Amino acid sequence: MTDDELQTLIEDATADFSLGETDTALAKLARATHAAPASFEAWHALAEINFSGRHLDAALAAAECAHALQPADLFINTTLSRIWMERGDKARAEHFGAQAKIQSWKEQLKTPPAADASTLH
Numbered sequence: 001m002t003d004d005e006l007q008t009l010i011e012d013a014t015a016d017f018s019l020g021e022t023d024t025a026l027a028k029l030a031r032a033t034h035a036a037p038a039s040f041e042a043w044h045a046l047a048e049i050n051f052s053g054r055h056l057d058a059a060l061a062a063a064e065c066a067h068a069l070q071p072a073d074l075f076i077n078t079t080l081s082r083i084w085m086e087r088g089d090k091a092r093a094e095h096f097g098a099q100a101k102i103q104s105w106k107e108q109l110k111t112p113p114a115a116d117a118s119t120l121h
Helices: 003-018 022-035 040-052 056-069 074-086 090-110
Strands: none
Touching: 003 022, 003 040, 022 040, 040 056, 040 074, 056 074, 074 090
C-alpha cells in the first residue's frame, strides 16, 4: 500500500465514521493498520473510533500502538488519558494527561506568540 493509498483509506474511514458507518470505518482502519503497522495516524484513528463506541479494550490496544510510535504526541497522550479515565484508572489518566500538558507547553515554547503592536514602541 502506498502512502497515498494509506492516507486515502484513513480519510475514508474517518468519513465513514462521521456518517455513522462505524463498522465500515473500523474495518478500513484494521486494513490500514495491518498493511502499515507503523502508521501512527491509522492507529490513532482506530483508537478514537473504538473509544467513541465504548470499545475500551480495543481503543486502549490501538492507542498503545500509536503511543509506541510517537510517545511525545500531544493527541495520543490525551487519548490515552481519556481511555484510562473511562476505565476507572485515575492515576494512569493523570499520567497521560500530564504528558499531554507537557507536550502542549513544548509546542507553545517552539512558537512564541506574536508581539502585540502596542508594546513595540
